Amino acid sequence: MTVAPKREAYDVVVIGAGPAGLAAAATSAEAGLSTLLLDENIGPGGQVFRAIASTPVTERNQLGADYWVGADLVRTLRASNAEIIQRATVWSLDRNLEIAVSIGGASAFARAQRVILATGALERPFPIPGWTLPGVMTAGAAQTMLKSSALVPDGRTVIAGQGPLLWLLAAQILRLGGRIDRILDTTERGNYFAALPHAFAFLTSPYFVKGLSMMREVRAKVRVVSGVTELAAAGDGQLASVSYVAGGKRETIPADLLLLHQGVVPNVNLAMAAGVEHRWDDLQLCWSPVLDASGNSSVAGIAIAGDGAGIGGATAAVVRGRIAARAAVEALAPAAAAKLAPMAQLRAELAKTERGRMFLDTLFRPAPQFRIPAGDTIVCRCEEVTAKDILDAVAIGATGPNQLKAYRRTGMGPCQGRLCGLTVTELMAQARGKTPQEIGYYRLRAPVKPITLAELAAVPKSEADVKAVVRG
Amino acid sequence: MSRDYDVAVVGGGLLGSAIAWGLGRLGKSVAVLDEGDITKRASRANFALIWVQSKGLGMPAYTVWTVRASEAWGRLASELKQQTGLDVSLQQNGGFHLALGEDEFGQRADFVKRMHNQVGAADYKMEMLPASEVKKALPLIGPEVSGGSYCPLDGHVNSLRTFRAFHTGFKAFGIDYFPERPVSAISKSGGEFRLTTPKGELRAAKVVLAAGNANQTLAPMVGLHAPMGPTRGQIVVTERTMPFLPHPLTTLRQTDEGTVMIGDSMEDELDDRALKLSISGVMADRAQRMFPHLARLNLVRSWAGIRVMPQDGFPIYDQSETHPGAFVACCHSGVTLASNHAFEVARMVAQGALEPELVGAFSASRFGGAGAANNSGY
Amino acid sequence: MFRRSEQDKRPQVEIFVDGVAVAARQGDTVSAALLASGRDARRSTAVSGAPRLPYCMMGVCFDCLVTIDGVGNRQGCLVPVAEGMQIEIQKGKREIGK
Ligand SMILES: Cc1cc2nc3c(=O)[nH]c(=O)nc-3n(C[C@H](O)[C@H](O)[C@H](O)COP(=O)(O)OP(=O)(O)OC[C@H]3O[C@@H](n4cnc5c(N)ncnc54)[C@H](O)[C@@H]3O)c2cc1C
Numbered sequence: 001m002t003v004a005p006k007r008e009a010y011d012v013v014v015i016g017a018g019p020a021g022l023a024a025a026a027t028s029a030e031a032g033l034s035t036l037l038l039d040e041n042i043g044p045g046g047q048v049f050r051a052i053a054s055t056p057v058t059e060r061n062q063l064g065a066d067y068w069v070g071a072d073l074v075r076t077l078r079a080s081n082a083e084i085i086q087r088a089t090v091w092s093l094d095r096n097l098e099i100a101v102s103i104g105g106a107s108a109f110a111r112a113q114r115v116i117l118a119t120g121a122l123e124r125p126f127p128i129p130g131w132t133l134p135g136v137m138t139a140g141a142a143q144t145m146l147k148s149s150a151l152v153p154d155g156r157t158v159i160a161g162q163g164p165l166l167w168l169l170a171a172q173i174l175r176l177g178g179r180i181d182r183i184l185d186t187t188e189r190g191n192y193f194a195a196l197p198h199a200f201a202f203l204t205s206p207y208f209v210k211g212l213s214m215m216r217e218v219r220a221k222v223r224v225v226s227g228v229t230e231l232a233a234a235g236d237g238q239l240a241s242v243s244y245v246a247g248g249k250r251e252t253i254p255a256d257l258l259l260l261h262q263g264v265v266p267n268v269n270l271a272m273a274a275g276v277e278h279r280w281d282d283l284q285l286c287w288s289p290v291l292d293a294s295g296n297s298s299v300a301g302i303a304i305a306g307d308g309a310g311i312g313g314a315t316a317a318v319v320r321g322r323i324a325a326r327a328a329v330e331a332l333a334p335a336a337a338a339k340l341a342p343m344a345q346l347r348a349e350l351a352k353t354e355r356g357r358m359f360l361d362t363l364f365r366p367a368p369q370f371r372i373p374a375g376d377t378i379v380c381r382c383e384e385v386t387a388k389d390i391l392d393a394v395a396i397g398a399t400g401p402n403q404l405k406a407y408r409r410t411g412m413g414p415c416q417g418r419l420c421g422l423t424v425t426e427l428m429a430q431a432r433g434k435t436p437q438e439i440g441y442y443r444l445r446a447p448v449k450p451i452t453l454a455e456l457a458a459v460p461k462s463e464a465d466v467k468a469v470v471r472g
Numbered sequence: 473m474s475r476d477y478d479v480a481v482v483g484g485g486l487l488g489s490a491i492a493w494g495l496g497r498l499g500k501s502v503a504v505l506d507e508g509d510i511t512k513r514a515s516r517a518n519f520a521l522i523w524v525q526s527k528g529l530g531m532p533a534y535t536v537w538t539v540r541a542s543e544a545w546g547r548l549a550s551e552l553k554q555q556t557g558l559d560v561s562l563q564q565n566g567g568f569h570l571a572l573g574e575d576e577f578g579q580r581a582d583f584v585k586r587m588h589n590q591v592g593a594a595d596y597k598m599e600m601l602p603a604s605e606v607k608k609a610l611p612l613i614g615p616e617v618s619g620g621s622y623c624p625l626d627g628h629v630n631s632l633r634t635f636r637a638f639h640t641g642f643k644a645f646g647i648d649y650f651p652e653r654p655v656s657a658i659s660k661s662g663g664e665f666r667l668t669t670p671k672g673e674l675r676a677a678k679v680v681l682a683a684g685n686a687n688q689t690l691a692p693m694v695g696l697h698a699p700m701g702p703t704r705g706q707i708v709v710t711e712r713t714m715p716f717l718p719h720p721l722t723t724l725r726q727t728d729e730g731t732v733m734i735g736d737s738m739e740d741e742l743d744d745r746a747l748k749l750s751i752s753g754v755m756a757d758r759a760q761r762m763f764p765h766l767a768r769l770n771l772v773r774s775w776a777g778i779r780v781m782p783q784d785g786f787p788i789y790d791q792s793e794t795h796p797g798a799f800v801a802c803c804h805s806g807v808t809l810a811s812n813h814a815f816e817v818a819r820m821v822a823q824g825a826l827e828p829e830l831v832g833a834f835s836a837s838r839f840g841g842a843g844a845a846n847n848s849g850y
Numbered sequence: 851m852f853r854r855s856e857q858d859k860r861p862q863v864e865i866f867v868d869g870v871a872v873a874a875r876q877g878d879t880v881s882a883a884l885l886a887s888g889r890d891a892r893r894s895t896a897v898s899g900a901p902r903l904p905y906c907m908m909g910v911c912f913d914c915l916v917t918i919d920g921v922g923n924r925q926g927c928l929v930p931v932a933e934g935m936q937i938e939i940q941k942g943k944r945e946i947g948k
């Protein structure tokens with residue numbers, strides 16, 4: 001099923017079929033705009049609603065009610081006129097809103113009047129000693145396998161980190177009969193105090209009751225160690241043990257699987273490559289795009305919705321998707337906007353979903369030692385560059401990620417900096433006594449995902465293009 | 473930053489770094505002033521060839537200078553290795569320029585003939601080879617390759633590691649490298665140059681301008697002249713693959729890490745952030761016609777760099793009449809010429825005068841009026 | 851490391867891993883099928899040869915690189931299995947012609 005887009009140009013192209021993208025595409029199509037939704041995965045749903053249309057997990061309560069919300073979103077979208085293409089990887093988006101997308105090993109090209117980026121989030125790098133060992137994965141990875149293939153951990157399993165997703169995953173694993181030997185909670189003790197002023201908003205938010213009951217459910221079955229201040233994975237070519245320090249005491253436990261998680265961060269690659277301005281977010285500790293209230297970015301015609309716009313969670317993502325789409329409709333077909341939920345109503349809904357966010361962000365702000373590694377801990381997994389290598393580069397004059405790249409190849413591998421970029425920025429900021437904003441980020445360019453040489457070769461070319469290359 | 477230096481080098485790219493390193497090697501106290509992380513820095517964007525064939529049509533002295541650099545590269549690589557432990561992966565076993573189809577072959581053959589007919593140039597044995605001969609050296613070429621030119625002096629290097637090795641070597645030579653110190657003004661008083669930067673003034677007995685295309689604005693501050701005509705070059709690079717290419721080509725080479733670099737366009741556009749896909753498309757298309765098995769390789773990155781390009785394509789090395797002790801150096805092919813910069817240019821700067829027999833032809837006095845046509849032959 | 855929940859009633863799909871038949875399920879990604887198989891599916895990196903297994907399962911980390919039907923360096927976590935698919939665990943750099 002490898003179909004190229006039916007048209008050359010669309011009113012709205014939405015990239016990413018998670019909650020934000022599903023909602024945005026449905027809204028735009030409902031208003032009668034020609035709408036294309038492109039998504040890299042096998043089926044719609046993004047990370048939260050992963051495999052929503054195909055999951056083998058039939059006992060609905062095991063995944064939880066929040067998961068099945070995704071099914072309605074997909075149904076609504078499928079009932080609309082939006083064109084949906086899965087397994088479609090967008091590898092280039094430029095200021096002229098020209099899109100290059102790889103589908104089934106061939107590239108297709110489309111133009112848009114409005115692009116809504118809904119490329120979501122990825123898990124924050126968790127660069128501890130041994131995190132590249134086979135047997136160490138992200139919690140999100142385990143959850144992906146659980147949702148899409150009903151796979152659960154079987155051997156000696158340790159989950160380490162913090163944040164709502166970690167507890168949700170633990171509960172899901174247990175409900176499906178999987179094994180968890182221990183949970184190592186890395187939430188900093190001081191964060192509880194820092195988060196206190198925001199507690200009221202949280203207590204009255206929908207997260208509170210749900211979160212609490214989930215934690216209770218997990219704690220009843222698994223030993224949870226809180227206040228973990230150090231963490232390392234070890235083994236010879238394969239994870240064998242996890243060691244940690246809690247309350248000043250070190251312990252080492254045997255393990256076959258270590259699942260790491262310390263929150264999610266916006267997936268910025270496509271937006272940055274398109275030239276969208278980003279700023280360092282000091283609370284969420286990541287790069288977030290600079291957006292107006294409708295999600296419009298610094299590049300005319302490009303809006304961002306969902307977690308790619310700054311972490312807000314699935315419910316907020318749906319509303320942000322509708323807001324961005326409504327704004328596109330207002331710009332392209334103002335008359336049709338009347339059909340849609342009014343902007344004021346959407347903004348009010350968004351404000352409601354954002355209640356409690358400050359509390360979560362403050363409470364689950366990852367500790368520095370889990371973000372900024374030292375010594376021979378690997379920072380860049382692709383090029384196998386360590387924290388020490390990076391500090392050596394700073395010592396000979398690297399002031400930011402781009403000169404570092406020239407010296408050390410960080411970020412030059414296939415993941416294109418997705419798993420080292422934040423660490424590099426923060427590590428260099430610490431080493432140089434600067435803010436992450438001052439240090440900056442890799443300059444990203446197309447292709448934002450690898451494509452074959454043949455695909456690039458198939459781009460339409462002019463005589464002038466040939467002249468720019470061929471020389472006697 | 474009140475310390476006085478023998479020499480202040482403006483620009484920490486490959487040119488400035490090679491010259492500074494060479495000066496440090498001679499025991500001079502040197503400061504290198506450079507911009508920060510986001511800047512046009514050709515030394516991070518280049519194709520890393522040490523290239524002799526086709527250099528110097530229209531200026532025989534450039535051919536001589538290039539051959540000299542190619543011959544001195546081995547010494548540079550081994551000194552850097554000794555000093556820093558970094559292997560820059562120098563390989564000089566000859567390089568190819570491949571032609572696709574008969575027309576391109578004919579054009580290249582004409583070019584080779586014109587090069588050979590040029591008097592006063594060094595002989596570097598560039599020759600045309602038919603496809604059957606090329607295939608012996610490069611067994612994986614495709615059927616469209618009609619042949620190409622070959623020169624035994626050509627080679628390539630890991631230019632990023634070279635860049636790092638120079639900067640690593642600074643430490644050992646006691647050279648001060650100051651990033652985030654763009655120079656905005658230079659004056660001379662009391663026999664000393666004073667360089668203005670956002671973080672204060674720096675004084676030095678001599679100054680070398682090696683700020684790439686920015687030399688055009690800096691040079692007049694010390695009575696020099698450096699007319700530039702930059703161009704943009706795009707490059708794409710693949711994932712790592714097993715070694716398959718024993719020789720570098722003008723537009724395709726396999727790095728010591730295993731990636732395949734495919735270059736490089738020549739455009740008037742000077743924005744290095746945006747890319748023109750249709751141009752990289754031509755590069756990709758030609759690469760897969762040269763080596764069909766590459767078609768399935770994944771490209772992981774692409775970028776654009778702005779070439780440091782004197783207006784006529786040939787290097788500029790000059791010294792100031794009005795401000796003795798001020799020098800300017802800029803050229804395309806800063807990788808190829810790095811050895812000359814580290815050994816010869818540094819020596820001449822240290823001794824206080826450029827040697828006309830070596831670099832006299834490269835004085836900017838050759839730009840009488842408007843810049844001549846670009847003839848870099850690159 | 852992982853096992854299948856009993857409720858999974860998806861039809862079986864047979865794939866071959868380094869020539870050996872392995873039972874996967876329709877809708878599995880190649881990486882999920884490999885992890886579920888219990889086989890040693892560790893690839894080795896192109897840089898140092900270090901062993902790796904999938905890390906993110908969402909297309910980000912490229913630690914799931916694998917040769918699928920003769921094409922090297924594919925992201926196993928993004929490719930669904932198909933009947934008769936030939937998988938090779940990739941050791942080091944991508945080979946010429948693969
Ligand atoms: C696409 C491309 C392909 C190439 N391929 C090859 C090749 O295969 N072989 C080869 O030999 N050469 C090649 N080159 C050329 C080679 O890279 C350059 O000749 C060389 O890097 C030039 O070095 P540079 O130091 O003059 O310039 P740059 O590397 O550009 O350095 C200039 C430095 O000056 C700094 N600067 C600017 N203004 C100021 C100021 N006011 N104060 C202080 N600092 C300042 C900049 O920040 C920068 O660090 C290529 C170039 C490009 C763009």
Ligand code: FES
Pocket residue numbers: 881904905906907908909910911912913914915925926927928
């Ligand atoms: S497992 Fe991370 S990209 Fe496939």
